[in-house]
């Protein structure tokens with residue numbers, strides 16, 4: 001494809017085999033790769049199939065549980081894609097040019113002006129050359145003596161030469177200014193995209209529809225860059241076209257309609273093929289993303305050992321092959337249709353060209369047109385059809401890219417509803433007691449129903465509060481709602497009795513430090529991995545050392561080849577690999593680096609050795625003793641014994657609350673979980689001592 005953005009959006013080759021040939025010659029399926037019989041509707045290209053989503057390969061069913069096709073009903077592009085007619089494309093041209101100019105103007109006014117002026121002048125130069133041809137032919141063909149003819153043609157030839165030289169010069173100016181402009185436009189658009197994506201609500205990021213918009217709009221930046229190029233060419237082409245049309249009309253009024261008629265078949269073919277490509281691109285977006293993801297898995301660090309030890313390589317390769325073939329079949333179907341449309345357009349184009357030249361001949365024959373004028377008309381027709389064809393192609397390209405730029409604009413302009421809202425009161429520096437009242441929460445867009453049901457509890461200030469319960473009981477969800485990451489459907493979260501919905505959400509986040517189960521391993525230096533806990537201030541090495549000390553990570557940092565400057569990603573040169581437990585210590589140091597009154601720790605010690613685990617809990621306890629509020633989620637019941645208060649969740653409901661001693665005495669769920677774990681240790685002790 002023409003441009004970088006488009007290359008990233010499209011992929012695939014062709015597979016012309018029938019299903020029978022495919023299963024006969026297909027790759028040997030490794031164990032677990034699906035039943036060969038499932039290939040039944042992994043169909044070869046079916047020219048009549050209107051619904052590619054019906055063709056689901058065994059790989060797709062096995063790996064993704066069904067077809068990975070977007071229902072076109074979702075697409076905001078749908079109408080623009082499928083309604084794209086020549087009239088529609090022309091009608092939209094001014095708006096699309098407006099988009100280009102606005103983007104370019106925002107990025108670099110000087111370069112934009114240079115491009116606009118140079119392209120306009122280049123178009124004018126081309127028009128002068130065309131008019132010169134008419135003059136030269138008239139001068140050469142009119143007098144009986146060729147020497148007189150050449151002499152008469154000389155001034156026009158000189159003007160043509162000068163115009164051609166100027167055209168080349170303006171072309172060079174455009175090349176320079178356009179080359180400067182395009183990367184700036186792309187950067188600007190990408191920054192707009194990132195700003196929007198980074199400020200979206202968690203619920204919006206997980207929202208299917210919004211995620212699709214985010215996915216589609218990510219191509220907006222590359223498309224914006226492309227559009228500048230197309231816009232530039234459209235200006236020059238339009239001027240050439242006006243010149244050719246002017247020349248033709250001046251030669252004979254019948255010529256202009258014929259010129260337009262000649263371009264009808266090409267225009268129809270270009271737009272018909274484009275419509276099919278748009279439809280296909282959108283339907284296969286998810287599928288192609290999955291194929292790209294399958295091939296990326298081959299080099300993922302976190303998958304590398306399992307791929308080798310479990311022999312996952314052939315499995316991945318097989319499914320990559322099968323899914324790629326499936327898309328190739330779609331590509332093949334498109335190619336077949338494009339070839340048929342192209343052939344029909346060529347036949348119609350030939351007929352219209354014949355009609356035009358026959359008319360020209362008739363005009364000559366009847367003496368309605370002079371010989372010189374007919375020669376100039378042939379040149380103008382050629383220039384005109386080339387310009388018109390080019391214009392349709394450029395408008396089509398622009399249109400395709402404009403859809404992605406439109407998505408980006410839609411995201412930028414209408415994304416407010418999905419952003420974490422700004423505004424609200426400033427929350428107090430210390431939240432005091434945190435109380436949750438009648439909280440019910442369901443993840444938006446899921447059919448599973450509420451994962452928290454009517455939960456009411458208190459997290460006392462300056463104490464350690466433990467949340468326990470079996471897997472999936474809602475502990476992590478509860479702390480995410482308490483932190484303000486998600487908004488509950490019912491109920492309130494209060495700080496010292498004040499409803500937190502009054503507070504500015506971003507400032508609310510600033511009161512929490514979080515060591516999540518799935519804290520992110522930034523592929524940056526060890527120092528950044530800790531200092532990113534407080535990214536709004538410059539990294540302070542002394543504070544990093546203190547945070548490492550608080551997390552028991554000093555020895556680890558000292559052991560790194562470049563201490564804080566050690567790059568923690570083996571993907572890069574000089575990269576260093578940490579163990580899971582070492583990462584966890586850095587994650588705790590990140591939270592310690594952050595200056596916030598409430599510490600939320602979700603399974604903080606899962607990857608730590610026994611000594612480190614004990615140390616972490618000792619430090620967490622010390623934090624609370626120093627007045628910090630700690631919310632601790634853990635499955636280690638022994639660690640919970642040090643908590644001041646324990647809340648037990650079961651299937652999204654609060655079932656027990658109290659001090660550890662009270663709950664043990666009550667003999668409920670907590671006591672049961674505690675006894676189970678204690679019995680494991682007792683058993684092991686007996687085994688090792690027995």
Ligand SMILES: Nc1ncnc2c1ncn2[C@@H]1O[C@H](COP(=O)(O)OP(=O)(O)OP(=O)(O)O)[C@@H](O)[C@H]1O
Pocket residue numbers: 206443446451469470471472473474475476477478
């Ligand atoms: N982002 C999400 N979108 C939809 N459902 C989710 C999401 N995160 C969690 N869930 C669902 O919410 C329920 C509670 O999950 P949660 O992670 O809060 O449980 P948990 O008690 O912390 O479990 P664990 O002890 O295994 O960490 C689960 O059924 C889970 O499938």
